Amino acid sequence: MTSQGRARMIGLDWGTTSCRAFLLGDDGEVLAERRQQSGVKALTASAVSAGTPRTEAFERAYEQLCGEWLETLPKLPVVACGMVGSNQGWVETPYRSLPVDLVDNGFVMTTVPARDGSVVHIIPGLIADQGVPDVIRGEETQVLGALGESSWTSDNSNIDRIVLLPGTHSKWVRVAGTTVRAFKTFMTGEFFALLTTESTLSQLASPSGNANWEAFGKGLDVAASASVGGGILGTAFSARTLAMTGGIAADEVEDYLSGLLIGDEVASASTLWREVDVDEVLICGEADLSERYRRALVKFDLPTPRGISDSAATGMWRLAVAAGLVGQLDPSHPTPQASPVSARQQHRSASTTYREPGN
Amino acid sequence: MTSQGRARMIGLDWGTTSCRAFLLGDDGEVLAERRQQSGVKALTASAVSAGTPRTEAFERAYEQLCGEWLETLPKLPVVACGMVGSNQGWVETPYRSLPVDLVDNGFVMTTVPARDGSVVHIIPGLIADQGVPDVIRGEETQVLGALGESSWTSDNSNIDRIVLLPGTHSKWVRVAGTTVRAFKTFMTGEFFALLTTESTLSQLASPSGNANWEAFGKGLDVAASASVGGGILGTAFSARTLAMTGGIAADEVEDYLSGLLIGDEVASASTLWREVDVDEVLICGEADLSERYRRALVKFDLPTPRGISDSAATGMWRLAVAAGLVGQLDPSHPTPQASPVSARQQHRSASTTYREPGN
Structure with a gap:
């Protein structure tokens, strides 16, 4: 069995300046990784200058990154996080409002049917209102990855943590267990x-x-x-x-x-x-x-x-589990996977209470 | 008698982006005003690109602004404030350290002998040390002008004021009477x-x-x-x-x-x-x-x-009085004026305890 033979899902950490694709195996193990400079900013700019719909630029970048993997394993679930879900991204996705248990059952991703028949599931960002709105996209996934496996399963709601993601726009995320209580962006x-x-x-x-x-x-x-x-x-x-x-x-x-x-x-x-x-x-x-x-x-x-270090892939795995796209591995049964159709149906029934552009 | 016949001094408010020249009469009355975009930044840049000494660029700008006035009245004292006294200016002048009584007797200006025989007296900036150094050049003159005549003469050392000069780099200057106690720059x-x-x-x-x-x-x-x-x-x-x-x-x-x-x-x-x-x-x-x-x-x-509004000319007049370059008008006597020679001698005897570039 090749390493791809054990593949369970594809994760895309798709931000403003780059896109990383992860081929993930059992329990979210990273089997392979590919990276392109095809961030949201560059793709949007190239679509504008070519006068084509933005979705085309995202489709092409997606095929370049994941095409080979999906040819071999066309039914792999695909999950993406980050600015790919902003109003400048592939498709605009709603935010979840605080407080949010990141691994709450029944949480809904926005789906994008790709030209090759696969479906990309975009993880929603979070919105906080502390006098003024504040938003994150992608960091919520890193936060969950950073918390680590022990936090996902045990009852640890009394453990208060700050997860700090420094960068161009630093994010301070306050988490009790796996529930995001507050966050704050510093420029x-x-x-x-x-x-x-x-x-x-x-x-x-x-x-x-x-x-x-x-x-x-x-x-x-x-x-x-x-x-x-x-x-x-x-x-x-x-x-x-x-x-x-x-x-x-x-x-x-x-x-x-x-x-x-x-x-x-x-x-x-x-x-x-x-x-x-x-x-x-x-x-x-x-x-x-x-x-x-x-x-x-x-x-x-x-x-x-x-x-x-680098917790996006781990977070995407865990969120895919929470959304029912991959199951925790049980060797005695086939892996349950959401089909593109059911994912689309799931999206249709989602109650979209907040849709705003940006971030 | 023309308005120029009553002229007592020339004041130059010479900052980063522009230079304003004032012809001042009795008690600092503004008789005429001229303005050029020949600020310190532009003059320094033009000298660099022409490969000539910076002083030449300042000489020329000075002659363009004040040449006509000085042809008629060659003995007028000339006083300048602002970035003209920085290490990017005409000549670098030392700072005065806090606390400073702005109109203290015996305060010393740096003199520049110009090609036409006139002498330009540059008002020193101020330096504060509140953990880290802070500096102003030109604002000290505006502050004194803003305080107004009543503050210059009466004993008002118990009146605490903040003079706020908003702009690219806002300056907050705390003054008790005419003594600057502290100041702070906000960018x-x-x-x-x-x-x-x-x-x-x-x-x-x-x-x-x-x-x-x-x-x-x-x-x-x-x-x-x-x-x-x-x-x-x-x-x-x-x-x-x-x-x-x-x-x-x-x-x-x-x-x-x-x-x-x-x-x-x-x-x-x-x-x-x-x-x-x-x-x-x-x-x-x-x-x-x-x-x-x-x-x-x-x-x-x-x-x-x-x-x-616009207190630089008033401040320069008052500082020229404090430095002994012009006297308070007494109609029964000729106006005492410092000659270029005595001003130069005064400069030679100055104790220059602090010389730093910039601002």
């Missing part, structure tokens, strides 16, 4: 990019090599200092004055700004949920960025976080 | 420009016409709401989610962001100096922007501010 990565490439501060900066932890720590200190105060609008100018007065070198400006920004984010987040007794913090992110957040969390007296 | 205007032109939020925005006070007020509300929290890094994303969910229209996004940013600035500033019992707040700025800050100050329970 920290985008602010960093703007400040270090477009602002007057960027003119004083020269590229840094490896992370300069001293400069980063200095930024954290200033963010933490109540006497300096003022949030990022009031601390950012110090990158200029310190560079001018020799307090930091030109190749330290970027790490200093990184410390100011991440410090500001962590300070705000720790205030936001100060009433919650957090048992654990998990960070899902790329290594250098996770290390920056780890240092900031320690600085602001939050629990020392545990790093989790 | 609010620059963040606004970055977010509305370069960020993902700008893609959802269409230009607005007049100020939309409802959208601006909504931004203030979110900035003020502790339950939303998170500073601008944590509130900015709401411009996207509200635009997506119909909470604000596309042509309201910019005013909403303006409210978020100015609200964040005013909230931070009010925390920064919460121990000070402020008697009065003065705003020096362009009308629309001042009105935005006025609304934000009211929202954050700061004193309702008084608006002051």
Whole structure:
């Protein structure tokens, strides 16, 4: 039996800038992975410039990524998460409102019938309303993957965790057991990019090599200092004055700004949920960025976080199980799989209470 | 006697993007005003591209602006404030350290002998150290102008004021009498420009016409709401989610962001100096922007501010008096004026304790 012979489903982590396809085996084991730069942004742009429907661009990217797998195993369930379900994606899918138990029975995915006869099931994003709306798409799947198997099955609703997904738009997700109670988006990565490439501060900066932890720590200190105060609008100018007065070198400006920004984010987040007794913090992110957040969390007296790598495939597997698309493996019976038809029927009966564009 | 016959000095408000020249008469009355786009940035760039010394570009701009006046009245004292005294300006001038009585006797300007024989006296900027350095150049002169004549002469050291100069880099200056106790720079205007032109939020925005006070007020509300929290890094994303969910229209996004940013600035500033019992707040700025800050100050329970228009010329007059370059008019005596030679001698004896580039 080849590795593909054991395949149970395909998972697509389809975000703004790239798409990763996973061939998953028993219990969500990753048998194979493929990646393309065909993110939602590039596909939408190519459809606009070609004057063709957006769906065509998504179809083609889907066939390039998964065509070979589906030729061999045409009945594999296909699940996708991320911006592919936004109003700029393949098809727009509704959000689920908080609080949400991620693995609640009967949760509904939006289905897209593809040209090759397969059906793609898109995992819904989440919407929170904490005075103003906040949304995530894709991170809910990573969160579930990050929580790990023990959380999926045992009764652990009393364990409060924060799952932190740093990036262009950092997401802080508060989870009790597998129920998402709240989340919050910080535009920290985008602010960093703007400040270090477009602002007057960027003119004083020269590229840094490896992370300069001293400069980063200095930024954290200033963010933490109540006497300096003022949030990022009031601390950012110090990158200029310190560079001018020799307090930091030109190749330290970027790490200093990184410390100011991440410090500001962590300070705000720790205030936001100060009433919650957090048992654990998990960070899902790329290594250098996770290390920056780890240092900031320690600085602001939050629990020392545990790093989790790449949890999207695991989350998609678990959500596919929760949606009834794959069953927990029982070797004595054939694998139950939702057919394209039943998936479409399921979608028709879904009560779509909230449909909004974007994210 | 023509209006120029009564001229007592020339004042140059020479900033990053423009230069304004004022011909001032008795008691600082503005007799004439000229303006050019020859700000420090453009002049430095033109010198670099022509491969000539920067001073030449400044000489030429100075002659274009003031040549006619100085031909008639070659002995007029010339005073300049702003970025002209930075390391990108005509000549780099030292900062004065806080606390500083702006009209203290014996304060020293840096002199530049011009090709036509006149001498330009550059008003020093100020440097503060509140954990990290902060600097202003030019605003100290506007502050003194804004305080008004009664503050210059009477003993009013117990009157605590905040002079607020909104703009690309907003400056909050805390003054007791004419003594600057502290100041703080907020990069609010620059963040606004970055977010509305370069960020993902700008893609959802269409230009607005007049100020939309409802959208601006909504931004203030979110900035003020502790339950939303998170500073601008944590509130900015709401411009996207509200635009997506119909909470604000596309042509309201910019005013909403303006409210978020100015609200964040005013909230931070009010925390920064919460121990000070402020008697009065003065705003020096362009009308629309001042009105935005006025609304934000009211929202954050700061004193309702008084608006002051264009105070640079008045401030330069008063500082020229303090430096002994012009005397308070006494009709029975000839006007005492510092000659270019004595001004240069004064500069030579100056103790330059702090020289740093920029701002």
